[in-house]
Amino acid sequence: ETGVTQSPTHLIKTRGQQVTLRCSSQSGHNTVSWYQQALGQGPQFIFQYYREEENGRGNFPPRFSGLQFPNYSSELNVNALELDDSALYLCASSRLDTDNEQFFGPGTRLTVL
Amino acid sequence: DAKTTQPTSMDCAEGRAANLPCNHSTISGNEYVYWYRQIHSQGPQYIIHGLKNNETNEMASLIITEDRKSSTLILPHATLRDTAVYYCIVRVGGGSNYKLTFGKGTLLTVNP
Numbered sequence: 001e002t003g004v005t006q007s008p009t010h011l012i013k014t015r016g017q018q019v020t021l022r023c024s025s026q027s028g029h030n031t032v033s034w035y036q037q038a039l040g041q042g043p044q045f046i047f048q049y050y051r052e053e054e055n056g057r058g059n060f061p062p063r064f065s066g067l068q069f070p071n072y073s074s075e076l077n078v079n080a081l082e083l084d085d086s087a088l089y090l091c092a093s094s095r096l097d098t099d100n101e102q103f104f105g106p107g108t109r110l111t112v113l
Numbered sequence: 114d115a116k117t118t119q120p121t122s123m124d125c126a127e128g129r130a131a132n133l134p135c136n137h138s139t140i141s142g143n144e145y146v147y148w149y150r151q152i153h154s155q156g157p158q159y160i161i162h163g164l165k166n167n168e169t170n171e172m173a174s175l176i177i178t179e180d181r182k183s184s185t186l187i188l189p190h191a192t193l194r195d196t197a198v199y200y201c202i203v204r205v206g207g208g209s210n211y212k213l214t215f216g217k218g219t220l221l222t223v224n225p
Contacts, residue, residue: 004156033212042200042215043157056212090156092213101147102213104156 004093004105012111018079021108023091025072029103031055031096032074034066037088037107049074050096078110086112117201122220125195131188133219135201138182144204146177147213148186150197157200157215160186191223 005024013019025032031050035043045058049068063079072093078085088109092102118136125131137146147162161168161175163184168175174187188195200218 035213035215040217042198042217043213045212045214048212058212088154092156101159101162103159106156107154 004091004103006089006091006105006108008108009106010109010111012113013081014113015081015083017081017112018077019081019110021076021078021089021091021110023074023076023093023105025074025093026103029093029095030072031094032068032072033092033094033102034074034076035090035092036060037090038084039087043090046076055096081112083112086110117203117216119199119201119216119219121217122222124222124224125188125191127193127223127225128190131191131195131221131223133186133188133199133201133221134183135186136183137201137203140181140203146175146181146184147202147204148173148175149200149202149213149215150195151200151218152194152197160199191221193223193225195221196223197221 004026007022033048034046037043046060047057048055052068065077067075088107090104090107092104094102145162145164148160149157151157161170161173163175163177177184198218198220200215202213
């Protein structure tokens with residue numbers, strides 16, 4: 001069974017740029033959730049994707065957007081990067097139709113300069 | 114989702130049981146208690162969850178009070194590798210809007 005993978009591991013961008021982060025779900029999972037974790041804080045829910053559509057969103061502006069593909073992999077896109085976007089970005093996969101736990105990937109560390 | 118309250122930090126001696134408390138006094142009848150942990154710079158790891166009954170798996174035990182307003186995660190024989198931030202989360206089980214609302218958690222330090 002393949003776990004959740006994320007790429008890249010680390011990324012450095014400058015203010016105003018755009019970034020795309022990628023996530024591959026665990027085998028058999030149909031739902032992907034994205035979280036942002038600032039230093040010293042718990043992860044904060046960004047949004048969830050199920051059947052290629054957004055299925056819930058946290059308190060994040062529209063410049064945070066996502067995609068889910070037919071193979072259930074997912075992308076997180078952030079436009080017009082701000083310094084406060086520097087964080088660990090985590091994706092988690094799960095099965096929406098069962099009461100199953102979310103499995104997290106190792107995260108992508110984004111630094112905005 | 115209901116709010117949880119956890120101590121900021123706890124210490125435990127290696128080989129002893131670690132008991133991590135969590136208060137969730139506003140929990141609703143259909144909300145589960147979940148525990149995750151996060152070892153430094155890694156993604157959170159699922160530990161255990163429960164609704165009403167006590168639960169046990171290969172990692173830990175979860176004790177939920179009868180009124181469901183608090184719970185305790187028990188690591189029976191803590192090792193140095195159990196040093197991590199432990200998050201207690203309550204949420205509606207299954208279905209849509211399967212988000213996890215993390216607080217700041219408890220930093221458990223297991224000492225040799």
